Amino acid sequence: MLSNCPKCHYPLNHPFGLIINEKECSGCLTHKEKDQIDWSIKAEELDIILAKFKKQHSQYDCVVPVVGDAEDYFTLSKVLAAGLSPLVVCVNDYFKNDIGWHNFHNLITYFDVDSFVFNPDIRVYKDLVRSSLRKFDHIMLPFLQLHTAFPVHVAFERKIPLIIWGQNQAVEQVGKFSHYDAVEMSRWSRREHDLFNVETEQLIGNGAQVDIRNLNYYHYPDIKLLSHRGIQGLYLSNYIRWDPLAQNKDILKYGFIPEANMSSFDIYERAGSSVYYHFHDLLKLKRVGYQKIHDHIAREIRHGRITSDEGIKISTIYNHRKKNIKPFFDWLGVTKTGYEWFKLHRLSEYQHLICESSYVECENKSNNLEVLPPRISEMLAPSKRAEKSFVVYGKGVSI
Numbered sequence: 001m002l003s004n005c006p007k008c009h010y011p012l013n014h015p016f017g018l019i020i021n022e023k024e025c026s027g028c029l030t031h032k033e034k035d036q037i038d039w040s041i042k043a044e045e046l047d048i049i050l051a052k053f054k055k056q057h058s059q060y061d062c063v064v065p066v067v068g069d070a071e072d073y074f075t076l077s078k079v080l081a082a083g084l085s086p087l088v089v090c091v092n093d094y095f096k097n098d099i100g101w102h103n104f105h106n107l108i109t110y111f112d113v114d115s116f117v118f119n120p121d122i123r124v125y126k127d128l129v130r131s132s133l134r135k136f137d138h139i140m141l142p143f144l145q146l147h148t149a150f151p152v153h154v155a156f157e158r159k160i161p162l163i164i165w166g167q168n169q170a171v172e173q174v175g176k177f178s179h180y181d182a183v184e185m186s187r188w189s190r191r192e193h194d195l196f197n198v199e200t201e202q203l204i205g206n207g208a209q210v211d212i213r214n215l216n217y218y219h220y221p222d223i224k225l226l227s228h229r230g231i232q233g234l235y236l237s238n239y240i241r242w243d244p245l246a247q248n249k250d251i252l253k254y255g256f257i258p259e260a261n262m263s264s265f266d267i268y269e270r271a272g273s274s275v276y277y278h279f280h281d282l283l284k285l286k287r288v289g290y291q292k293i294h295d296h297i298a299r300e301i302r303h304g305r306i307t308s309d310e311g312i313k314i315s316t317i318y319n320h321r322k323k324n325i326k327p328f329f330d331w332l333g334v335t336k337t338g339y340e341w342f343k344l345h346r347l348s349e350y351q352h353l354i355c356e357s358s359y360v361e362c363e364n365k366s367n368n369l370e371v372l373p374p375r376i377s378e379m380l381a382p383s384k385r386a387e388k389s390f391v392v393y394g395k396g397v398s399i
């Protein structure tokens, strides 16, 4: 049995579950639907669905959960183009750098939308991050719990009947469902795909001094109440031919700032995070055996901008890039001894990927990548580097 897809190189042990035959994987197979579907019919279907939710702007028509990512700009632009009145909801993950906050503030001011930023109790949040790191080698689970539950609470409490997400990762990455199925948001899918089967309860206890009453918004609302209220959550990627790199390049006109990172050529996805291409990516490697660059390579091979062979060359280079992990431990309040212990005992196999000097120095020493095919480089744009990482709160918006 093959352990990797011969076409996109995704491994069989992809956390969402992958099926591989001698030619391709389930993700590659589902991707082909993008060229078979008549997207104008899908757009009409979407119009019909959204029309049901369109009110006379006396209240919000939908909740749009965002992080300030490039994809959020695309999603929000589509929601507004459809004539809906959105309430934008952002959960602060406390990992944003200056670029991340710029992109979020610019998103809500450019599009002139009402928004909520939920700042969870940082002491509780850090406890959960610490415990999630210790138990699951994962530092984003507490955020993912909130990001996938809080917008649903907002929809429920404010009687807003629709939540609009961008892409359905399980369809886009591993082809778990067909685009034709138009799967919707559900508690099951959240647990299975967003949370890797970890529920909030598993993050507490065993050291995490967290009172269960502080965790209301980490839990998904009661399913019975939700269905009684008729709250629906849909993914735009089921109705629009989803091509992140092309879409994200196109949203630069709205003032989004792409961020350069050493771990991938994708300067749009999760730009503005102090951990995503650093410690989070290193832990992804430890947990599942591959880094974020493989998601991007698989995606671009399927979109025809990278050949299968080029994908291998590109990944070889990025796989050796160093990550800046110390700032995360400083943010968490871990002592120097604690940091050294963690590296020695929990990251012993990955020492060569840890940047020990200044990150700029590590960047300068890293091998330059000249193998990016023109079909990729023409999708990129001038990007910036973060000046300040782990900016805990936004500066507020001045108009």
Ligand SMILES: [Zn+2]
Binding pocket: 005, 006, 007, 008, 009, 010, 024, 025, 026, 027, 028, 029
């Ligand atoms: Zn594949």
